[in-house]
Amino acid sequence: MKLTLSVIKADIGSIGGHEKPSEKVLQTITQHVKENAPGLLLDYKIFWCGDDTAILMTHTKGEDNSEIHKMAYDAFFKATQVAKSQGLYGAGQDLLKDSFSGNVKGMGPGVAEMEFEERPNEPFLFFQADKTDPGCFNLPLYLTFTDPMFNPGLFISPILRKGFTFTIMDVSHTDGDKVITLSTPEDLYSIAALLRDHDKYIIESIKVRETGEICAKVSTSRLHNIAGKYVGKDDPVCLVRVQKTFPDTGEVVSPYGIGHFVAGDNRGSHNTPLMPVKWGTMPNFFDGPAIVSAAGLCMHEGIMTEHVDIFEGPTWDRIREKIADKWVEMRKQGFFGCAMLGLGELEYTEIMDHLEELDKKFIVRK
Numbered sequence: 557m558k559l560t561l562s563v564i565k566a567d568i569g570s571i572g573g574h575e576k577p578s579e580k581v582l583q584t585i586t587q588h589v590k591e592n593a594p595g596l597l598l599d600y601k602i603f604w605c606g607d608d609t610a611i612l613m614t615h616t617k618g619e620d621n622s623e624i625h626k627m628a629y630d631a632f633f634k635a636t637q638v639a640k641s642q643g644l645y646g647a648g649q650d651l652l653k654d655s656f657s658g659n660v661k662g663m664g665p666g667v668a669e670m671e672f673e674e675r676p677n678e679p680f681l682f683f684q685a686d687k688t689d690p691g692c693f694n695l696p697l698y699l700t701f702t703d704p705m706f707n708p709g710l711f712i713s714p715i716l717r718k719g720f721t722f723t724i725m726d727v728s729h730t731d732g733d734k735v736i737t738l739s740t741p742e743d744l745y746s747i748a749a750l751l752r753d754h755d756k757y758i759i760e761s762i763k764v765r766e767t768g769e770i771c772a773k774v775s776t777s778r779l780h781n782i783a784g785k786y787v788g789k790d791d792p793v794c795l796v797r798v799q800k801t802f803p804d805t806g807e808v809v810s811p812y813g814i815g816h817f818v819a820g821d822n823r824g825s826h827n828t829p830l831m832p833v834k835w836g837t838m839p840n841f842f843d844g845p846a847i848v849s850a851a852g853l854c855m856h857e858g859i860m861t862e863h864v865d866i867f868e869g870p871t872w873d874r875i876r877e878k879i880a881d882k883w884v885e886m887r888k889q890g891f892f893g894c895a896m897l898g899l900g901e902l903e904y905t906e907i908m909d910h911l912e913e914l915d916k917k918f919i920v921r922k
């Protein structure tokens with residue numbers, strides 16, 4: 557059965573600052589999706605991570621379908637009215653354009669979708685991150701799909717051994733989607749050269765080279781490019797199909813043990829380790845660190861099982877402690893040097909005006 561797995565997410569307001577959506581906001585989104593599901597969706601689930609809410613859906617309408625996107629947009633729009641009525645902070649911040657034009661891409665909400673022939677058993681992972689941007693998935697995906705130190709399946713499985721095709725987007729380009737397609741193993745170093753620049757080059761999708769099957773997809777929106785000014789980080793989502801002819805669950809999650817530094821955290825302007833957390837965990841220190849949750853599910857004919865919380869468990873508790881230490885150490889140097897992002901990535905552009913003013917006061921000594 558050919559079906560589409562879609563996730564559309566937005567930050568449309570939260571409690572206590574940029575912390576979490578209110579119960580009423582979540583209920584409003586759930587109710588809207590429930591009412592509109594018959595005839596449109598096979599199944600759906602609602603998740604939240606930090607201040608972002610995600611609608612995970614299965615259907616047969618393909619990617620970029622305007623009915624699906626409109627339904628999700630309307631759910632976020634309705635919930636924005638509730639967020640406003642409750643005085644939630646940042647109400648409607650990710651709904652950047654007032655009238656819906658057929659597709660939520662470029663409007664603010666993040667979207668990741670994949671259409672595929674459902675396998676007899678279809679396990680997959682859904683990742684949702686907060687206080688960061690889509691570049692946070694560059695390193696874990698790179699390691700899973702290219703490095704046997706994280707993924708022994710790369711030499712154990714004859715299909716994985718043939719490599720993968722990466723589509724990478726230059727998200728600084730705002731006039732259309734600027735993408736490049738590169739394949740492993742021969743393009744490995746070119747892929748690395750691009751992905752190190754995780755504010756500019758983002759993995760959009762990964763396909764199995766041997767079969768052409770879609771395996772991973774990341775939301776690639778850059779809100780500040782859409783809005784022309786800072787409106788919040790582009791907190792991303794990622795879908796990965798796992799097992800058999802794809803990397804297995806362990807191989808996909810193993811790189812999250814690193815706690816690698818990504819862009820985000822307080823005022824979206826810091827370097828923060830990415831901490832894998834259980835669902836329901838809020839940003840917890842200095843509006844950070846950047847957090848990521850992961851759900852493992854299966855589906856049959858598009859009907860999804862309940863999810864397992866992938867980052868639950870004692871090993872992850874220990875990893876979290878180590879990442880917290882790393883985070884606290886970095887915070888000791890405040891705004892200095894690599895603790896904060898470079899000027900081009902600071903999310904509050906007023907500082908540039910301030911620096912221009914100061915520049916006028918410089919004198920040049922001969």
Ligand code: F6R
Binds near residue numbers: 822
């Ligand atoms: C970071 C984040 C927060 C805000 C900070 C200031 O992604 O959401 O750290 O940047 O709370 O928020 P504003 O400018 O909305 O008052």
Ligand code: MG
Binds near residue numbers: 567608791
């Ligand atoms: Mg967020």
Ligand code: MG
Binds near residue numbers: 567788789
């Ligand atoms: Mg936010």
